[in-house]
Amino acid sequence: MCLGLPGRVVEVVDDRGTPMAVVDFGGVTKQICCAYLPDIAVGEYAIVHAGFALARLDEAAALETLALLRSLGSVADEVGPGGAQAMS
Amino acid sequence: MRYLDEFGDPELARGLVEDILARATRRWTVMEVCGGQTHSLVRNGIDELLAGSVEFVHGPGCPVCVTPLETIDRALAIAGRPEVTLCSFGDMLRVPGSHQDLFQVRAQGGDVRVVYSPLDAVRVAEAEPGREVVFFAVGFETTAPANAMAVVRARELGVENFSMIVSHVLVPPAMNAILSSPRRRVEGFLAAGHVCTVMGTAQYDEIVDDFGVPVVVAGFEALDLLDATRRVVAQLEAGEARLENAYERAVSREGNPRARAVLAEVFALCDRTWRGIGTIPRSGWRLSDAYSGYDAELRFDVGDVRAVESPRCRAGEVLQGLVTPDSCEAFGTTCTPRSPLGATMVSGEGACAAYYRYRSAGTTARSPGRG
Ligand code: SF4
Numbered sequence: 001m002c003l004g005l006p007g008r009v010v011e012v013v014d015d016r017g018t019p020m021a022v023v024d025f026g027g028v029t030k031q032i033c034c035a036y037l038p039d040i041a042v043g044e045y046a047i048v049h050a051g052f053a054l055a056r057l058d059e060a061a062a063l064e065t066l067a068l069l070r071s072l073g074s075v076a077d078e079v080g081p082g083g084a085q086a087m088s
Numbered sequence: 089m090r091y092l093d094e095f096g097d098p099e100l101a102r103g104l105v106e107d108i109l110a111r112a113t114r115r116w117t118v119m120e121v122c123g124g125q126t127h128s129l130v131r132n133g134i135d136e137l138l139a140g141s142v143e144f145v146h147g148p149g150c151p152v153c154v155t156p157l158e159t160i161d162r163a164l165a166i167a168g169r170p171e172v173t174l175c176s177f178g179d180m181l182r183v184p185g186s187h188q189d190l191f192q193v194r195a196q197g198g199d200v201r202v203v204y205s206p207l208d209a210v211r212v213a214e215a216e217p218g219r220e221v222v223f224f225a226v227g228f229e230t231t232a233p234a235n236a237m238a239v240v241r242a243r244e245l246g247v248e249n250f251s252m253i254v255s256h257v258l259v260p261p262a263m264n265a266i267l268s269s270p271r272r273r274v275e276g277f278l279a280a281g282h283v284c285t286v287m288g289t290a291q292y293d294e295i296v297d298d299f300g301v302p303v304v305v306a307g308f309e310a311l312d313l314l315d316a317t318r319r320v321v322a323q324l325e326a327g328e329a330r331l332e333n334a335y336e337r338a339v340s341r342e343g344n345p346r347a348r349a350v351l352a353e354v355f356a357l358c359d360r361t362w363r364g365i366g367t368i369p370r371s372g373w374r375l376s377d378a379y380s381g382y383d384a385e386l387r388f389d390v391g392d393v394r395a396v397e398s399p400r401c402r403a404g405e406v407l408q409g410l411v412t413p414d415s416c417e418a419f420g421t422t423c424t425p426r427s428p429l430g431a432t433m434v435s436g437e438g439a440c441a442a443y444y445r446y447r448s449a450g451t452t453a454r455s456p457g458r459g
Pocket of ligand 1: 400401402403404406413416417418419420423424428429430431432433440
């Protein structure tokens with residue numbers, strides 16, 4: 001129940017005043033409630049828990065993190081794999 | 089999904105594994121609080137790949153596992169009443185109570201239904217005004233906004249035949265209790281990223297200051313977990329203790345303010361008994377006085393419920409990170425997902441279930457990113 005899944009908003013709808021959205025989870029679509037994220041737009045990704053969108057996935061932040069991870073490896077190069085291990 | 093899949097990139101994962109192994113001068117004990125993260129770590133074989141540098145101990149972040157046995161017994165009693173339709177998340181159905189589970193109640197004629205969202209339970213109540221519809225509202229800060237909205241909606245729509253059994257638990261007080269224990273082993277935390285999408289990160293400042301432990305907010309993909317572990321290890325090696333956010337694409341410092349406002353209105357802090365762990369002060373939410381009319385435990389008197397735990401189950405120690413599931417004698421023999429002795433063997437977030445699913449066949453380290 002606690003597993004939040006990222007999904008892509010494919011449609012926004014209104015259910016008697018409550019903002020809802022149809023979200024695509026890798027091929028399976030579900031209608032979810034956007035009361036906590038009413039300004040989410042079609043095409044954006046949201047983290048969904050128990051039928052509710054709780055957070056928007058920020059693409060710029062995702063790309064930044066990936067770029068940072070790609071630039072790593074320096075420590076391993078300096079010390080060599082298992083280098084520091086040998087000291088323990 | 090374009091930039092989502094990349095968080096499972098095996099090439100980058102390998103680099104991170106090497107980085108962590110090279111960095112660590114000793115073996116550090118790190119707890120991932122959230123059961124979803126336990127499953128991802130074990131499924132991707134990350135705990136085995138890092139075994140020389142990091143010992144992962146698995147935290148209590150499995151809602152099915154920590155829901156008190158008394159509450160489950162009470163839910164079973166309520167579900168057995170002829171006028172009641174009990175709606176629940178699917179993974180609660182197989183959780184063993186003292187004598188039976190919800191599946192058995194259903195087999196004996198009880199009206200037990202699985203819903204995806206608590207709003208579905210409100211819909212059932214609207215559609216069947218002759219029934220008393222009860223939603224079994226458990227979980228952490230992640231399911232709480234959904235459950236809170238269900239009663240808000242029920243009130244807005246004037247749905248009188250809807251109520252909830254509320255047994256919510258909160259992550260920071262549990263981390264506090266784990267760190268306060270004389271048997272404490274945890275040296276750093278991976279904080280549950282999705283709890284932070286709701287509550288933000290500020291709630292961990294106190295834990296970092298009071299206990300001097302690194303806390304790094306982590307996501308759920310292989311790279312998220314590796315990156316967060318790398319940052320915990322870097323802090324530990326440098327003798328530092330800071331709060332860091334390694335899940336910036338989903339988590340902001342303030343979390344989701346709309347959700348927090350509704351939570352503050354619908355729920356009130358209470359002491360909570362955690363199954364297998366005991367009572368932790370101010371570690372749960374109950375319905376606030378303004379919403380107590382929707383409290384199923386007040387609506388249905390089910391008398392005295394006396395809970396009996398299986399004496400063989402070591403789930404309490406598993407949930408506190410004191411032992412790993414495979415040190416339990418019943419693991420994989422008398423206790424399996426099909427016939428579980430403890431709740432940690434049941435759900436998609438329980439540590440015993442993770443070990444059973446990904447480990448019991450005697451697997452060796454797999455490459456991360458798979459799965
Ligand atoms: S393996 Fe089964 S009996 Fe042992 S601790 Fe886990 S749930 Fe309990």
